[in-house]
Amino acid sequence: MKIVLGVSSGIAIYKAVDLVSRLRKENHKLCVVMTPDATKLVSPVVFSSVGNCPVYSDWMDVKDGWIPHTELSRTADMLLIAPATANTISKIANGIADNLLTLVAMGFSKKAKILVPTMNHRMYVNPIFQENLEKLKKLGWFVVEPEEGYLACGEIGKGRYPENEKIVEAVYLLTTPKKLAGKRVLITAGPTRERIDTVRFITNASSGKMGYALATVAKRMGATVCLVSGPTYLRPPYFVDEFVSVESSEEMFNEVMKRYDEVDIVIMNAAVGDYRPKETFSGKLKKTEKELILHLERTKDILEELGHRKKHQFLVGFAAEIGNFEENALKKLRKKNLDLIILNDARKAFSSERVEVFIYAQEGLVKRIDEDDKIRVAGGILDVISNIAGGSSY
Numbered sequence: 255m256k257i258v259l260g261v262s263s264g265i266a267i268y269k270a271v272d273l274v275s276r277l278r279k280e281n282h283k284l285c286v287v288m289t290p291d292a293t294k295l296v297s298p299v300v301f302s303s304v305g306n307c308p309v310y311s312d313w314m315d316v317k318d319g320w321i322p323h324t325e326l327s328r329t330a331d332m333l334l335i336a337p338a339t340a341n342t343i344s345k346i347a348n349g350i351a352d353n354l355l356t357l358v359a360m361g362f363s364k365k366a367k368i369l370v371p372t373m374n375h376r377m378y379v380n381p382i383f384q385e386n387l388e389k390l391k392k393l394g395w396f397v398v399e400p401e402e403g404y405l406a407c408g409e410i411g412k413g414r415y416p417e418n419e420k421i422v423e424a425v426y427l428l429t430t431p432k433k434l435a436g437k438r439v440l441i442t443a444g445p446t447r448e449r450i451d452t453v454r455f456i457t458n459a460s461s462g463k464m465g466y467a468l469a470t471v472a473k474r475m476g477a478t479v480c481l482v483s484g485p486t487y488l489r490p491p492y493f494v495d496e497f498v499s500v501e502s503s504e505e506m507f508n509e510v511m512k513r514y515d516e517v518d519i520v521i522m523n524a525a526v527g528d529y530r531p532k533e534t535f536s537g538k539l540k541k542t543e544k545e546l547i548l549h550l551e552r553t554k555d556i557l558e559e560l561g562h563r564k565k566h567q568f569l570v571g572f573a574a575e576i577g578n579f580e581e582n583a584l585k586k587l588r589k590k591n592l593d594l595i596i597l598n599d600a601r602k603a604f605s606s607e608r609v610e611v612f613i614y615a616q617e618g619l620v621k622r623i624d625e626d627d628k629i630r631v632a633g634g635i636l637d638v639i640s641n642i643a644g645g646s647s648y
Contacts, residue, residue: 327361375411
């Protein structure tokens, strides 16, 4: 994808250098347009070197009939302005085109457009600025909101440049085909913990990465996404509509059941504990010379219960197996009244950044997705789901 990155003269401009690097690594074709004052803060040579791309700042830089503002706005797929100062945003909102960046913005009418406002928090909450920002939102600009925290001026408030990872995710959010538009999707992820005492618990090796990848890609595809997650060390996915943190299998059961009637698609990726201690001890059990014997009882089978209660929902489960792969997956699919089941090798699924999966329906194998990173595998899984359950008629 061809992206024009607009850079205005906020103090956060140094973070835009890393953004250029990240976008280049994602194989996007870049052009950088800097405001005149931005070139005084960071040399255009820096952006050109890091992005392996041309950098423009003079609207009069016409060569052989090539006019910068008309050609860049015509040929690019997206305009991304980061950092976007109050001055630049207000100019665009009011049709002022007095430098190359605002001229390019004027030419972007129906294409993808992203603003990343960064400024002092008192400037950000100024009613005039907020009116300008709301005006641009209504005109189709997607705004990656600034974060709250310590600002360069020494004050604390909303106005910090967000993580570049979030800005890159916004690029995919705007440009991914919306195959799940209008669908309400519930996804579970991660392990559960069953308490022995205040500090000890029974759990498993699930990282949650597959479930988080599914939530990320489902949102990119236009779904309204709720992610119910057991304890992980992962940051909640950007832009998901609802993130619910739970610990035990009982908590996960309750949160899923609360939402089940209102959703269209459920993907149960969580590695829910099958057993829990019959008795949970208060405080911390002291070590003694005697053996500690734990009596375990079955937890509720969330997926089986969802299958019993299924009405309009499209229900997807996961099977992490270490033997008799297809036989065990199909048995689970039919026993729990699932529409699809995703089979993977338990010895690899929890510990690896990459995974291979097999997707089964009642009639047998639907698709094999070769080993790849979990975001791409999630995309393949959701493509299959959208082809079967997608569209407003399901």
